[in-house]
Amino acid sequence: MNWQEFWAMGGHAFYVWTSFGAVAAVMLANWLLPVLQHRKLLDQLRRQSRRQGGQSR
Amino acid sequence: MKTWFHQWGSPPHFYERAARWTPWFSVLALVTLAYGLIGGLVLAPMDYQQGQGYRIIFVHVPSAWMSMFIYTTLAIAGGIALIWRMKLAEVYIAAAAPLGASFTFLALLTGSLWGKPMWGTYWVWDARLTSELILLFLYLGVIALYSAIEDKRSAARAASVLALVGVVNIPIIHYSVEWWHTLHQGPTVTKFDKPSIDTAMLLPLLSMALGFTFYFAALALVRMRLGLLQRERYSRWVSDMLNQSQVKS
Numbered sequence: 001m002n003w004q005e006f007w008a009m010g011g012h013a014f015y016v017w018t019s020f021g022a023v024a025a026v027m028l029a030n031w032l033l034p035v036l037q038h039r040k041l042l043d044q045l046r047r048q049s050r051r052q053g054g055q056s057r
Numbered sequence: 058m059k060t061w062f063h064q065w066g067s068p069p070h071f072y073e074r075a076a077r078w079t080p081w082f083s084v085l086a087l088v089t090l091a092y093g094l095i096g097g098l099v100l101a102p103m104d105y106q107q108g109q110g111y112r113i114i115f116v117h118v119p120s121a122w123m124s125m126f127i128y129t130t131l132a133i134a135g136g137i138a139l140i141w142r143m144k145l146a147e148v149y150i151a152a153a154a155p156l157g158a159s160f161t162f163l164a165l166l167t168g169s170l171w172g173k174p175m176w177g178t179y180w181v182w183d184a185r186l187t188s189e190l191i192l193l194f195l196y197l198g199v200i201a202l203y204s205a206i207e208d209k210r211s212a213a214r215a216a217s218v219l220a221l222v223g224v225v226n227i228p229i230i231h232y233s234v235e236w237w238h239t240l241h242q243g244p245t246v247t248k249f250d251k252p253s254i255d256t257a258m259l260l261p262l263l264s265m266a267l268g269f270t271f272y273f274a275a276l277a278l279v280r281m282r283l284g285l286l287q288r289e290r291y292s293r294w295v296s297d298m299l300n301q302s303q304v305k306s
Contacts, residue, residue, distance in 0.1 A: 010109030015174050019167040023116040026159050038283045045290055049299045
């Protein structure tokens with residue numbers, strides 16, 4: 001099987017690659033979003049705690 | 058056992074431990090997914106009836122399994138949250154529900170993309186498809202309920218009740234292909250006799266399923282840490298942790 005045949009998926013390229021692409025996109029987004037959100041929240045909390053002079057409430 | 062349970066139930070302890078577990082689950086997920094993809098897309102032979110189009114199975118079936126597995130864990134966590142008021146169980150429900158909803162959506166989407174070339178239609182009101190769609194609505198209900206109620210303890214309680222009630226849908230999804238002989242095919246893997254699928258297809262499929270499970274485990278921990286930090290942002294352990302990390306940096 002060569003590359004061209006591989007991408008063609010026996011004429012089912014659209015269905016196969018849309019399926020795999022959608023799964024990859026959703027799984028990647030589900031990974032990135034909470035990681036970025038976590039970083040942002042930590043930054044925000046650190047800034048807040050610095051403003052209070054490192055004092056815990 | 059009791060101290061173990063107690064330690065893991067403590068937010069700061071969990072927050073720290075979960076960060077150490079995530080990389081392990083991530084590596085396991087990457088390895089099993091890589092093998093599953095190569096095995097499924099390249100090494101597995103094509104199907105004698107469906108040609109290459111059947112390869113959608115390698116993402117469709119694991120997504121559908123995850124959608125049911127995660128919902129079951131939601132119901133269990135819901136029970137724990139209702140009976141023992143365990144905070145981590147509440148955080149788990151909020152963290153896992155969106156992941157479960159994503160997998161349900163993917164199962165429906167890839168299923169419909171598989172249905173078009175094989176059945177000639179993207180959608181049909183078949184018993185399996187309809188019960189899986191109801192599962193998506195149940196997930197969305199749990200997510201909406203949790204985010205709509207301001208007080209997170211009562212929000213988690215409401216979401217837990219819905220998760221528990223909705224779990225009756227899980228056996229309905231599983232047995233739908235046997236109870237109603239509509240369009241969706243019967244099981245080929247979860248049968249008591251030998252699975253009616255070739256080993257060259259079965260191994261990558263199981264590897265993909267494992268990969269999805271490890272991925273979910275890693276992401277559930279990531280999302281639980283985030284949810285915990287959001288909920289406990291004004292608590293003592295969070296400010297202690299922030300102060301400590303400032304001294305270090």
